[in-house]
Amino acid sequence: MPDFRIGERGDAVINYLRDHFGGFFDVIQQVMTDLLGLTYQALSALSPLAMIALLTVLALVATRRIGLTLILGVGLLVIESMDLWFETMQSMATVLGATAVALVVGIPLGIWSAFSPVVRAIVTPLLDFMQTIPVFVYLLPTVLFFGIGPVPGVVATIVFAAPPAVRLTQLGIRQVDAETVEAATAFGASRWEVLREVQLPLAKATIMAGVNQVIMLALSMVVVAGLVGGGGLGSIVVNAVQSLQIGASIEGGLAVVILAIYLDRVSSALGGQGRGNPTWWPRRKPAGADAAHAEQVADGVGAPPLSKAAA
């Protein structure tokens, strides 16, 4: 077999990129640093207890379940009691920043690939590649481009976490009943109107499942990002493991798990999954309908008989 010296060529490409596109990477680094900084400032603006209260209320609004909200609130208090609150907020900033970028890129790409077989043929293997290549293989080059700090971790996180946004958006749109799309078209809707008024709303649940996946994958990268100076809980765990402080690593790990559960439950509830339907939740009254009428239609026999010929 001839030796294609793939490794050497890869080296050369990375060096070339570093030498000729340094300015480009500097811009990205600056933008990402600002994005993370702003997110972190927002998350740490309040005192830990105030922030915990706010996040708990948010969880209640999203999930509409009291029991779950209590568990999530207690979890957040446990993080504070371990004195890991600001590290947790740092990790959350990383997760939210990476998720935001992954969605901004991933959802439009998913829509595009749902409509274009050509785009799909290009994007699908690329996504496979992004999901299967070991993280460390591209983590080190990102350090070369962006230097030690939070940015290479976030970039690696975006690469790792973006595929479900593309895949599930594409799936959600293609799953929308073809006849329903046809119906909108038959009434004269343009492609854009069909997308905005029919396909996206009907694909929403699937797209939101994708968003949830992106968040969870981003969270799973928190510790890895700690290896390249990502800060937050990742650094806590990495430092603890490197200095054999088992207790500290357990604490860091526990905080990651609590953050994961919180983000998972809240984000999936926002997508309509696992949301409670309690009686105390304020309901919109249907316009122009009295209750008796609504009852009648609810059993599906409300239509007045139109003909006597139904014999």
Place this chain on the structure above:
Amino acid sequence: MSGHYSQPTGESEELAIVGRHLTKAYGLSERKAAKALEAPDPAAAVAAEGGFLGAHDVSFQVRKGEMFVIMGLSGSGKSTLLRMINRLNEPTSGELLIDGEDIVTASKTRLRELRNNKIGMVFQHFSLFPHRTVRDNAAYGLKVRGMPKAERHERAEAALARVGLAGKGHKFPHELSGGMRQRVGLARALAVDPPILLMDEPFSALDPLIRRDMQDLLSGLQAEDRRTTVFVTHDLNEAMRIGDQIMVMRDGKVIQVGAGVDIVARPADDYVSEFVSDVDRARVLTAQDLVRPALLTMSVKEPPDVALRRLADNEANGAFVFDVDDRLLGVVSDTDLLVAINADQPDLSGAVSQDYDTVEPDAVVGDFMHLSGRRLVPITVVDRERRLAGVVPRAAILSALSHVKETSHA
């Protein structure tokens, strides 16, 4: 065709939709399809390339205000053809004129205009928008048109009221039963008040009683609106119930076009007769489909003895009697004639009795078949001026209701 308005002719003014040589090849690129269609046997050529012909050289005409039914089994090309009318399916070749305008060559913008203003559509599986209320579903075409919310809601509610869903506008589709959902589908099409309505097996997903209700609803709306409607179905009884014209399709080709009774009475080939074999003929055939001339008629001026001899010559027991203006007076029997002869009467006026049953030409066989065989003469078909149109012998009814193929006029 240049794609613009064709010269208006006396004939085409009455025609809402004209399809000419419409062909649809599935699964082939445009170039390959064009080449395959030039072969001596296009169907085989398309199949050889790995595609198939959904519709093959179909021409048809739909008059204004007519309920035009396309009928066939699944895969016969009926939905393919229907979807060509608003170009949800692009014809591979052929032309399709709506009010004289070729829509195959219409621009995208013009096509959207046509879909929005001229052509409403109702779908087999309702295809409502599940995330919108019934009112918003019904108002969808108007929303696309850019009509302000209050106005389009008002018109949507009016359309909902017409289909019997007044006051249900705030519901969501999943809260309604199947029949009610299709009423929403119908209201969505009616709300834009299109001159042309396309219906793709709209009632076949409903259970029989509801289907019957919906057919009556549609017939009622049709009686008010006289809207040009193209209705696809695989159910011949449904086609008979609602259709003015029926086009039978098979394997992408037109087999027969005609009024329902023509198709039942004179199926064009074995396929159609197979199709019509399970139709309730008694509800489809009318007196005029089975009528034949009365063999023996007499003038009231005839002498009774001559009349009796003619009865004997014709091996009959009775005959129709007409007055001098050819109006039906009644019948005479052999025994009545004998009485008249013995009484020395000069003509038949004294012997005429009313011992017969009459029906009008458009009476349905099922409504009068119980009368047959009770009287001296066969069931008598008369028009409004009491002129004899002919008779329907019991044997004709029996042979028409059994699956005897040729049941046409004698």
